[in-house]
Amino acid sequence: EHERDSRPIERARSVTCSHTKPMQRPSSRKQAISTTQRPPDTRKHYRRFIFVLSCLVYVNTLSGELVFDDHEAIVSNRDVRPSTPLKAIFEHDFWGVPLRSNDSHKSYRPLTTLTFRWNYALHHLQPWGYHAANVLLHATVAAIVFDTYSILFRSEKACFAAALLFALHPIHTEAVAGVVGRADLLAALFYLLAFRAYARAFRGGRDVVSCGWLGVSAAFAAFSTLCKETGITVLASCAAFDILYACDLDGREIVSLISRGQCSLKWIKSLWKRLVFLIVVLCLFLTFRIYFLAGGVATSFVESDNPTLFDPDWLTRFRTYFYLAAFNTWLLLSPYTLCYDWSMDSIPRLKTFTDIRNSFSLIFAAGLSILILFGLFWRKTDTPLSNGNIQGDKVKPLHNNELDFQHQRKVVTMGLCLTIAPFLPASNLFFPVGFVVAERVLYLPSIGFCLLIGLGLQILTEQTKLLFYVFYGLLLVFALKTIQRNSEWLDTKSLAEAGIKINPGNAKVHLTLGNHLAQKGLRVCEKSYREAIQLRPHYAAAWTNLGLVLLNRAT
Secondary structure (H helix, E strand, C coil): CHHHHHCCCCCCCCCCCCCCCCCCCCCCHHHHHHCCCCCHHHHHHHHHHHHHHHHHHCHHHCCCCCCCCHHHHHHCCHHHCCCCCHHHHHCECCCCCECCCCCCCCCCCHHHHHHHHHHHHHHCCCHHHHHHHHHHHHHHHHHHHHHHHHHHCCCHHHHHHHHHHHHHCHHHHHHHHCHHHHHHHHHHHHHHHHHHHHHHCCCCCCCCCCHHHHHHHHHHHHHHHHHCHHHHHHHHHHHHHHHHHHCCCCHHHHHHHHHCCCCCCHHHHHHHHHHHHHHHHHHHHHHHHHHHHCCCCCCCCCCCCCHHHHCCCHHHHHHHHHHHHHHHHHHHHCCCCCCCCCCCCCCCCCCCCCCCHHHHHHHHHHHHHHHHHHHHCCCCCCCCHHHCCCECCECCCCCHHHHHHHHHHHHHHHHHHHHHHHHHHHCCCCCCCCCCCCHHHHCCHHHHHHHHHHHHHHHHCCCCCHHHHHHHHHHHHHHHHHHHHHHHCCCHHHHHHHHHHHCCCCHHHHHHHHHHHHHCCCCCHHHHHHHHHHHCCCCHHHHHHHHHHHHHHHC
16 A cells, blocks of 8 residues: 555546547546555454444334334334235325325335335334334444445545444434434435445446446435435435546536537546436436326425425525524534424524524535535645646646645535535425424435544544544544433433423424323323413414313313
């Protein structure tokens, strides 16, 4: 490895299925890929450690009950029962409602429902089996995340640290401890497999692209989408990998190629063909998913679940949803105010520009813009592109420090793509969804987030290795927080009480606690119902349940 790094390194840029050389690069794609791979035995040990640690952190979820949305998706969902025809899974949404019904949320996740059906066939409604499957899935995803980082990173320690952060991050508790979070786990599993299959298509060398692996990638992307809708965004991540890693292009070079009329070059034509392939696959998925299956997009949302959606002022909606993007980023950075339900008015709408929370949105926008500009356009040197970097058959050699800088920019751009692309479908910015904030939807975006943190750790530890020990101390804190958070998901009472601590103004959380206490025959449930009514005077469900309690007391 030392001898290879000591030789002059030249930039790998073109990937084409043709053997002609109108713009030939001096080194093979196979060699370029191998520079980011670790010794197999070392990766195997790291992978096993991450898998085992992921299981240990979530082992206390095995004694938990089926809580929150688990009841609607599993307990009361007839599609989970073996007595229901198997085809019903492919005709109904995730909650067992016919897709063509006006009451359907159009959440088409048949592969996830199929795994619930397997669980039910093995042990009916005993919760431990459902939780065990989730824990094993998370551990598997965490191990594959490490392998994926090994493709994108040069630093083995940074790969390992970033994968550990993903494995132990408390934001994943809802996706793992809540059984309905299996949709996110399965989507992430096939998402990573699709991404790795696409990267493997270039293993035969820069001039040979395996169409077979491209097809495998498309198949895994379809599986991911059938587990949860956000899985379709893997196609964007594959396109980013193709441009950044396979073709070794950045934003300035793309603009330069287009402006200089070099889009007719063989290797650029090959790139365009692959991008068109991804776009065609995306269009086919969307057409099949939205129109042929679901009959359109979901429209039957409840005002209490997403109040901002029903606000008549579009500026209020935009300000609030953009702030929610910053809020989700903060949850990834500081996962200490976690709650299973953010509906009702847990997060008040931003009705004016003078709202102080707009400043957080601006800070978020500024930071995001800096990262995007750095990843796509920033150059450490002032060498113009026309001096040989991408001109003719000559490639200007770069020094090692310049190569490290180029590598950092690629990782930043790839990390942003892996973070933003899976989050956009759930952001409410482009089309509505039935929630304001849901922590489990951050499971996929956290892959890119942890990649960025790993890069930052690598850069900072070049000055002092002490930061690695500080980071591992932070991971220990995260692990303890995850274990503590798991205990809140063990039963409905613990979950509701934890929710009240974070969102005491959420009437739905008080209603959940009141329903649980009422099922236990405890009269203290009346207090929870009255609290919910005080917070939301027109809350029909709270009034109804309070009336039943008073009626039973009178009789």
